[in-house]
Amino acid sequence: MDPVKHSTAPDDEPLFDPDVLKKLDFSQHSSKLNPSISVMDPGPSLLVRPLYSSDYNKGILELLGQLTQVGYVDQETFLKRFTAMKKCSGTYYVIVIEDTTINKVVGAATLVVEQKFVHDSGLRGLLEDVVINDNYRGKQLGKLIVITVCLLAEHIGCYKITLNCKDKLIPFYQSLDFAFEPDQSNSCMTIRFSK
Numbered sequence: 001m002d003p004v005k006h007s008t009a010p011d012d013e014p015l016f017d018p019d020v021l022k023k024l025d026f027s028q029h030s031s032k033l034n035p036s037i038s039v040m041d042p043g044p045s046l047l048v049r050p051l052y053s054s055d056y057n058k059g060i061l062e063l064l065g066q067l068t069q070v071g072y073v074d075q076e077t078f079l080k081r082f083t084a085m086k087k088c089s090g091t092y093y094v095i096v097i098e099d100t101t102i103n104k105v106v107g108a109a110t111l112v113v114e115q116k117f118v119h120d121s122g123l124r125g126l127l128e129d130v131v132i133n134d135n136y137r138g139k140q141l142g143k144l145i146v147i148t149v150c151l152l153a154e155h156i157g158c159y160k161i162t163l164n165c166k167d168k169l170i171p172f173y174q175s176l177d178f179a180f181e182p183d184q185s186n187s188c189m190t191i192r193f194s195k
């Protein structure tokens with residue numbers, strides 16, 4: 001079986017071309033995983049691949065519920081959002097890890113690519129919604145999926161990739177080459193329009 005593709009039903013579709021993940025060269029990343037795992041070889045029964053429309057039935061929302069509040073999202077709503085994301089070609093790359101023995105999504109992370117006029121009409125990558133099922137944590141899958149997103153951002157041509165995280169996760173992301181850039185003259189500010 002192709003290590004990146006999964007078996008698809010006729011109406012099942014990936015959010016983005018699975019082949020782009022095959023092009024990522026894990027030897028290029030400075031963080032070496034031990035034991036060595038990669039997109040092409042993530043470990044027994046595991047598959048790293050794009051989000052598919054069928055992942056509603058493979059527990060993607062339950063997984064995201066381990067990260068934050070998901071609320072009530074029925075399948076129709078999920079598919080509408082999936083289709084809207086897919087139409088924004090080159091913008092949304094939701095990557096998941098599936099345990100094929102149970103047909104469940106056990107990890108996820110998203111690369112959002114923002115098109116800009118500044119930085120020579122550059123592309124800025126945003127790392128969002130990183131989560132590993134709590135039964136699968138501590139096995140390097142978090143690192144694997146973050147490295148995958150970073151290599152993908154570089155492959156696409158982003159000039160940088162940024163993220164927001166809780167302070168306790170700063171060492172985790174530092175171990176994956178993210179630099180903590182505390183700057184007294186720059187702060188992240190938010191208006192929350194809903195709770």
Ligand SMILES: CC(C)(COP(=O)(O)OP(=O)(O)OC[C@H]1O[C@@H](n2cnc3c(N)ncnc32)[C@H](O)[C@@H]1OP(=O)(O)O)[C@@H](O)C(=O)NCCC(=O)NCCS
Nearest residue numbers: 067130131132137138139140141142143164165168169172
């Ligand atoms: C953060 C998360 C993705 C890490 O996934 P994981 O598969 O357990 O991570 P890995 O096994 O690849 O890496 C483990 C390393 O991360 C560190 N780490 C993992 N979770 C951590 C946490 N909550 N706080 C501090 N460090 C953490 C571990 O100490 C370990 O460090 P080491 O390699 O120096 O021993 C996972 O804990 C998770 O899904 N948490 C809940 C959702 C969340 O907070 N997501 C991040 C949003 S920014």
